[in-house]
Amino acid sequence: MATVDAAATDLPDVDSGAVEQVRRFHRIVTQRVGALDDRYLARDRPLGQARLLWEIGAGADGGVAIRDLRARLDLDSGYLSRLLRALEADDLVAVGPSEADRRVRVARLTDRGRTERAVLDERSDALARSLVEPLRPDQRRRLVTAMGEVERLITAALVAVAPVDPEDPAAQRCLQRYAAELATRFEDGFDTGRSRPVDPAGMRPPEGTFLLARVHGEAVGCVALRLRPGPEAEVKRMWVDPAARGLGVARRLLDAVEAPARAAGAPALRLDTNRTLVEAIALYRSAGFVEVPAFNDEPYAHHWFEKRLEH
């Protein structure tokens, strides 16, 4: 089976047929579709301005801080400033001081800006429609399905797993959402206080590791590894954003955690889990974990798993 293959060979060479298909695909999509897109959508407005207009409008109304725009669009502050002045000159946006911090300035759309943005939006829709329109209904369905598949898989390929400090804001956010989700899923709720505690230091070298999975900078999952107190390494706090499920993020996290465990000389990975987490349990089994007797007194746990590590 494919999944067994995957676990066994991990990263086999990409065959040249796949590479060829990706290149053909890319050529078609960017040249044939993209050629129309950017220039067409911005119409008589420079592309940078159009993108900026778009981004300002995307912020929930109340305006967007300029520094956030800079971060999101990755623009030089001087360049951004000039783009803003151009949009101001056309009476599309208004820039004013932030109330919280008067160094920060906030850009918001004017009425004209909002209608202009709606026009861009409509044009974007029209472009998408023009791509689908010549097709027969069955072809359309197939196209939409295939596009969804490509989108999901490309997103999956862009997942990057990297260690991060457990007190990093992104990490904390994941941990909170982890706890919140358990609270709704466990039959008798979840109270962090009752569960066996994991303090940040325990998830930081040398006592452990904390890994974050990101897509394009945004955190979509996490896992913690504890190397103390026993010789076995313990997997904790594994969570994947519901929006990112089905992309294999959990499996990547589970794979990624093996390296530090091995490096620390741990003979095995261990974890405990709740019986309501059926997908997780299935994943552990397919990833080579086997069920073992309880090795701790975690009150929320019903199953205990272990995976021997070879050295």
Place this chain on the structure above:
Amino acid sequence: MATVDAAATDLPDVDSGAVEQVRRFHRIVTQRVGALDDRYLARDRPLGQARLLWEIGAGADGGVAIRDLRARLDLDSGYLSRLLRALEADDLVAVGPSEADRRVRVARLTDRGRTERAVLDERSDALARSLVEPLRPDQRRRLVTAMGEVERLITAALVAVAPVDPEDPAAQRCLQRYAAELATRFEDGFDTGRSRPVDPAGMRPPEGTFLLARVHGEAVGCVALRLRPGPEAEVKRMWVDPAARGLGVARRLLDAVEAPARAAGAPALRLDTNRTLVEAIALYRSAGFVEVPAFNDEPYAHHWFEKRLEH
């Protein structure tokens, strides 16, 4: 069935879910993948130069005439000239006069240019590989399949059908390939002389029409409509490039031919066909044609079809 739906409703509104999917898809593919692409591939070289280098190398060795480059890349002659000088300065291409016509100049890669192009090629491969590599084998297979599907369907959507003069070079090329294909498929070959003749004037208004299907300028199929001598309009010379089959080009041609027939007041479309053309016969049936007794003495025909037109 889907195809029946298609024939009945023709071009129903594109539902908003499809539009949303296309836009999400486009965003992912261009921003996430494309962002890496162009800039990354050209490395320290301006993009225009890189593309030009590529295109010169794509020509079968012997060089590419500059005017062909201009047409293919759609560049201003002054701009192209300057790009060429830049590449010459880096000793990547050599430009010399054409032998046939000394106004025309021909660009060809130097040895350095060839290796440089190979580097670009390798980089492009590497980019494609990096997209696929993080995926498990089953995910890779799904991605490649879905990309192929998207590519085919987008190509299908880009097919444009338009009338053209039957003596246009592109039209002539199609007609030649049509005849060549019949020669190999018919049980007893195909000799244009033996078949009922169709002179260019017969495929030109007011006696008829000739339609060409193009994808991005390149002809991929054709069909002729004759409005004389009888009141019925006759469909002739329908052909689709083998490389473009399965995209629904034939059906689009068959649909497109109805409008001029109706406009001329024809009560029906007629056609004759050879028994070896099984896909074509299936298409005629599914497009609403019904088999009728022979209405001419075409020596290569085994079946005669007709489709009544409503006015």
Place this chain on the structure above:
DNA sequence: CCTGGTCTCTGACATGGGTCAGACATCGGG
């Protein structure tokens, strides 16, 4: 040989995207 047309090149110019350094206002902490 002349003429009109074709092909390429050069120079002049405009614009958009992007970088850099410094000016200036403001903030937060000692």
Place this chain on the structure above:
DNA sequence: CCCGATGTCTGACCCATGTCAGAGACCAGG
């Protein structure tokens, strides 16, 4: 209140892309 840090803006640049007009070489046909 001072100081270093932060956020924004301005001015001065650079380069790639693209457009336009005209010059010069060459071609084919009369």
